[in-house]
Amino acid sequence: EVQLVESGGGLVQPGGSLRLSCAASGFTFSNYAMRWVRQAPGKGLECVSGISGSGDSTYYADSVKGRFTISRDNSKNTVYLQMNSLRAEDTAVYYCVKRPDTGGWFDPWGQGTLVTVSS
Amino acid sequence: EIVMTQSPATLSVSPGERATLSCRASQSVNSNLAWYQQKPGQAPRLLIYGASTRATGVPARFSGSGSGTEFTLTISSLQSEDFAVYYCQHYNNWPVTFGGGTKVEIK
Numbered sequence: 001e002v003q004l005v006e007s008g009g010g011l012v013q014p015g016g017s018l019r020l021s022c023a024a025s026g027f028t029f030s031n032y033a034m035r036w037v038r039q040a041p042g043k044g045l046e047c048v049s050g051i052s053g054s055g056d057s058t059y060y061a062d063s064v065k066g067r068f069t070i071s072r073d074n075s076k077n078t079v080y081l082q083m084n085s086l087r088a089e090d091t092a093v094y095y096c097v098k099r100p101d102t103g104g105w106f107d108p109w110g111q112g113t114l115v116t117v118s119s
Numbered sequence: 120e121i122v123m124t125q126s127p128a129t130l131s132v133s134p135g136e137r138a139t140l141s142c143r144a145s146q147s148v149n150s151n152l153a154w155y156q157q158k159p160g161q162a163p164r165l166l167i168y169g170a171s172t173r174a175t176g177v178p179a180r181f182s183g184s185g186s187g188t189e190f191t192l193t194i195s196s197l198q199s200e201d202f203a204v205y206y207c208q209h210y211n212n213w214p215v216t217f218g219g220g221t222k223v224e225i226k
Contacts, residue, residue, distance in 0.1 A: 045155075045163065045206055045217040059213050095162055104210025105153035107174060109162035 002026040002108055004096045009113030012086055016117070020081040022096030022110060030054070030074040033099040035106060036081045038092035038115075046092075049081060050099070064090075086117045121145050121209055125218035131226040132197050140221045142190040142207035151211040154183055154192045157220075158203045166205075167192065197223070 008020040022034070035050040049070040050059040058070050069082040079096060093114050097106035122145040132138045142152070150170040155163035165174040167183035170190060180195040194201055202225055207218040 044219050045208070047215050047217075050213070061214050103168060104151060104215055105165060105168040105208070106155075106163075107165040107168075109164070112162055 002098065004098065004108060004110035006094065006096045006110045006113040009094065009115045011116045011118065013119050014087060014117055016086050017082070017084045018086065018115060020083065020094055020096075020113060020115070022079045022081075024077045024079070024096075024098070027098070029072075029077040032101060034072065034079045035097045035099055036070065036079075037095045037097055037106065037109075038090075039095070039112075040089070040092040043092075048094075051079060083115070086115075088117050091115060091117045120214055121148060121211065121216055123207055123209055123216050123218035125205075125207055125221050127221060128219070129222045129224060131224050133226045134199060135196050136226075138194040138197055138201075138223055140192040140194075140205055140223070142185075142192070142218050144188045144190075144209055147187045148209040148211035150186045151209055152183075152185070152190050153208045153210065154181075155206045155208065156201075156203045157206065163206060194223075 003025045005023045012018050031053050033052050037047045039045050048061045048064045051070045055072050067085045072079040093112040095112045096110040124143045126141045152170045154167040156166050157163040166177050171183045182193045184191050204220045204222045206220050
């Protein structure tokens with residue numbers, strides 16, 4: 001069974017940093033691209049970052065470019081999201097998702113980790 | 120960036136009735152369109168990909184159609200567990216984007 005388990009969320013002050021982790025199991029991790037999708041409280045979904053299976057290619061939404069960095073450690077079956085210069089508008093549940101090799105849909109989704117940016 | 124627009128924002132339907140949800144893209148996304156269901160306190164769940172292919176384990180009462188810029192998700196006979204928020208997502212290019220969602224509520 002494919003499982004994605006996020007961790008690292010919490011309360012951080014504006015301008016602070018946080019690193020999210022997503023531990024994957026149940027599939028050959030290095031073969032699949034991964035994405036981070038966030039959802040602000042009561043709002044819709046936004047894909048903020050992505051990384052290829054090898055880690056050679058990375059993608060960022062304009063809203064986080066220059067502040068967030070995605071990376072992966074295929075030896076640990078883990079993808080990370082380093083978030084710097086955090087703003088109140090970054091407050092959201094952050095989901096780790098797996099992208100299939102034949103398309104760009106997301107399946108499955110992790111349970112999410114809440115990031116709250118507030119003083 | 121391709122903008123995805125879903126309508127209506129809220130759909131009130133009685134159990135057993137048919138629900139039709141719409142999703143429009145600001146430019147063609149071909150058939151690179153997925154639908155997700157999200158229940159309160161849960162992560163989204165994939166229902167449909169490729170505009171019309173049901174994901175594993177999704178009941179046959181869910182069907183998707185459309186291509187280009189106009190897409191539809193149909194739930195043929197609403198069950199109690201189907202009351203939720205539904206999102207469409209294009210994956211034609213980066214950035215992938217989602218619609219704002221349609222909440223299907225009990226009438």
